[in-house]
Amino acid sequence: MTGEHGEQAGLSGTLTGQGHAFRARVYYADTDFSGFVYHARYLEFLERGRTDYLRLAGIEHTALASGERHEPLVWVVRRMEIDFLAPARMDDIITVETRVEEVSGARILMAQTVRRDEIPLLKARVEAVIVTPQGRPRRFPKDWAARLMRQG
Amino acid sequence: MTGEHGEQAGLSGTLTGQGHAFRARVYYADTDFSGFVYHARYLEFLERGRTDYLRLAGIEHTALASGERHEPLVWVVRRMEIDFLAPARMDDIITVETRVEEVSGARILMAQTVRRDEIPLLKARVEAVIVTPQGRPRRFPKDWAARLMRQG
Amino acid sequence: MTGEHGEQAGLSGTLTGQGHAFRARVYYADTDFSGFVYHARYLEFLERGRTDYLRLAGIEHTALASGERHEPLVWVVRRMEIDFLAPARMDDIITVETRVEEVSGARILMAQTVRRDEIPLLKARVEAVIVTPQGRPRRFPKDWAARLMRQG
Amino acid sequence: MTGEHGEQAGLSGTLTGQGHAFRARVYYADTDFSGFVYHARYLEFLERGRTDYLRLAGIEHTALASGERHEPLVWVVRRMEIDFLAPARMDDIITVETRVEEVSGARILMAQTVRRDEIPLLKARVEAVIVTPQGRPRRFPKDWAARLMRQG
Numbered sequence: 308m309t310g311e312h313g314e315q316a317g318l319s320g321t322l323t324g325q326g327h328a329f330r331a332r333v334y335y336a337d338t339d340f341s342g343f344v345y346h347a348r349y350l351e352f353l354e355r356g357r358t359d360y361l362r363l364a365g366i367e368h369t370a371l372a373s374g375e376r377h378e379p380l381v382w383v384v385r386r387m388e389i390d391f392l393a394p395a396r397m398d399d400i401i402t403v404e405t406r407v408e409e410v411s412g413a414r415i416l417m418a419q420t421v422r423r424d425e426i427p428l429l430k431a432r433v434e435a436v437i438v439t440p441q442g443r444p445r446r447f448p449k450d451w452a453a454r455l456m457r458q459g
Numbered sequence: 460m461t462g463e464h465g466e467q468a469g470l471s472g473t474l475t476g477q478g479h480a481f482r483a484r485v486y487y488a489d490t491d492f493s494g495f496v497y498h499a500r501y502l503e504f505l506e507r508g509r510t511d512y513l514r515l516a517g518i519e520h521t522a523l524a525s526g527e528r529h530e531p532l533v534w535v536v537r538r539m540e541i542d543f544l545a546p547a548r549m550d551d552i553i554t555v556e557t558r559v560e561e562v563s564g565a566r567i568l569m570a571q572t573v574r575r576d577e578i579p580l581l582k583a584r585v586e587a588v589i590v591t592p593q594g595r596p597r598r599f600p601k602d603w604a605a606r607l608m609r610q611g
Numbered sequence: 612m613t614g615e616h617g618e619q620a621g622l623s624g625t626l627t628g629q630g631h632a633f634r635a636r637v638y639y640a641d642t643d644f645s646g647f648v649y650h651a652r653y654l655e656f657l658e659r660g661r662t663d664y665l666r667l668a669g670i671e672h673t674a675l676a677s678g679e680r681h682e683p684l685v686w687v688v689r690r691m692e693i694d695f696l697a698p699a700r701m702d703d704i705i706t707v708e709t710r711v712e713e714v715s716g717a718r719i720l721m722a723q724t725v726r727r728d729e730i731p732l733l734k735a736r737v738e739a740v741i742v743t744p745q746g747r748p749r750r751f752p753k754d755w756a757a758r759l760m761r762q763g
Numbered sequence: 764m765t766g767e768h769g770e771q772a773g774l775s776g777t778l779t780g781q782g783h784a785f786r787a788r789v790y791y792a793d794t795d796f797s798g799f800v801y802h803a804r805y806l807e808f809l810e811r812g813r814t815d816y817l818r819l820a821g822i823e824h825t826a827l828a829s830g831e832r833h834e835p836l837v838w839v840v841r842r843m844e845i846d847f848l849a850p851a852r853m854d855d856i857i858t859v860e861t862r863v864e865e866v867s868g869a870r871i872l873m874a875q876t877v878r879r880d881e882i883p884l885l886k887a888r889v890e891a892v893i894v895t896p897q898g899r900p901r902r903f904p905k906d907w908a909a910r911l912m913r914q915g
Binding site for chain 3: 335336338339340341342343345347396397
């Protein structure tokens with residue numbers, strides 16, 4: 308946990324045997340007047356988990372968007388199933404875990420969990436694709452499945 | 460579309476034979492650097508549809524929260540299934556439609572669609588409950604099913 | 612308030628003798644655990660006021676971004692001064708008023724107020740510019756000052 | 764950077780001779796279709812800086828809200844002056860620095876800067892108070908000035 312690697316780990320979470328994990332705190336901006344975290348804000352934590360998992364596996368959003376793959380590409384979420392099991396509150400420290408379940412031609416399926424200590428707060432299954440700015444889906448590079456499932 | 464009713468309709472959408480509908484525009488805040496609406500922002504449009512549907516059916520969040528039902532109660536989303544079918548962009552005008560599919564003892568199941576003109580952009584099924592500030596679920600008042608299904 | 616003009620007015624607010632005004636309601640997503648509207652969310656209401664004022668004056672974000680003026684241009688806020696005078700709460704109906712104070716070569720200065728009934732909740736002075744995707748500022752077209760100050 | 768202190772530092776930033784600093788990354792959720800960070804999202808980074816500075820100085824939001832000081836108290840921002848100097852983009856790593864400039868009876872004045880490497884992106888002056896749930900301001904405990912200015 309020192310030097311550049313420690314910095315990187317601190318900002319981007321860590322690769323685990325199962326996939327990726329990071330810890331975050333709940334701030335005012337995440338909560339609503341119910342006193343709990345606003346349900347849509349969990350999706351931002353989930354996005355951060357997916358983005359950082361891909362980053363640590365060598366796949367950067369900005370590199371894709373700037374045309375690294377011959378044309379600009381952005382990630383798009385196609386489907387989510389989310390179970391909200393228990394609420395998080397202001398100042399809570401939560402852990403977000405991300406696993407890749409499947410990488411097919413043009414589709415990636417991830418399983419994500421948000422926990423506070425050992426208590427699961429949320430479970431999600433997320434299907435994502437990469438598309439051109441015009442919205443056309445593109446196949447994943449062949450090496451991605453290997454890079455991502457290697458962790459799984 | 461004049462006077463208080465018109466105002467009300469303008470701000471809270473309208474009851475339809477099928478449930479509730481409102482139109483909204485996409486602003487900078489809703490988009491991300493992909494050029495599309497950020498996926499989690501659709502959940503705010505969906506929340507607005509559910510909240511206004513309940514409001515027009517006579518069920519107010521603030522009245523619940525301030526203890527109208529003998530104790531403070533807030534809405535909590537328990538489960539969502541969301542299919543992101545096509546993207547919305549800056550300045551688009553979208554329509555959000557909400558139907559109640561089922562009201563059981565302590566659980567309400569809603570079906571929601573976001574469209575731009577006739578193009579479906581998103582379909583969601585949302586399960587919600589009402590809970591105390593301590594997170595304990597409470598049964599819905601008996602008249603709610605009648606109020607909400609009457610529209611369905 | 613009927614037909615296309617009524618629709619337009621409903622979604623984009625209205626031009627007034629002083630500038631622009633629209634009404635909006637406060638939803639869960641706007642609030643935080645304090646029970647009040649989260650301070651940064653007011654900026655989204657302000658953005659909506661500025662965007663719709665420009666829209667009704669014939670200046671569209673998407674037209675600018677797609678190169679209507681020979682190159683893609685986006686709006687950037689350069690400076691804000693915001694006084695938070697009183698809080699808004701869940702379900703409140705607020706009015707957002709926008710006036711243009713000054714249009715100089717490459718800079719527009721707007722004054723904005725958020726009210727609930729007659730109570731001012733927030734006052735802001737906002738300085739904005741238009742820039743290329745590389746961040747270089749561009750001069751406003753000459754007719755903008757006329758279009759916007761005409762209302763002022 | 765090990766054990767509880769390292770964890771704490773990682774999630775809550777660090778106290779510096781000048782005040783407080785933390786680093787964060789820019790995600791999809793922070794950006795808008797201009798390609799830059801949406802201006803209102805910087806306020807969430809600033810809130811995080813203020814919250815964590817207070818936390819590391821021993822002042823917790825949740826302890827205040829739960830009545831540690833004889834009645835529930837929440838932070839409210841009263842005034843902000845923000846200069847947006849240069850834009851941040853997706854995947855950028857930014858540093859948020861917070862200093863306390865003044866603690867008077869019921870008012871705290873903070874100076875905050877957002878930088879990417881050595882480039883200042885944003886400078887803000889923020890005035891905040893603590894209020895009851897009914898919105899009445901309360902005086903700061905006497906030891907706060909000492910705790911916070913000690914760093915300044």
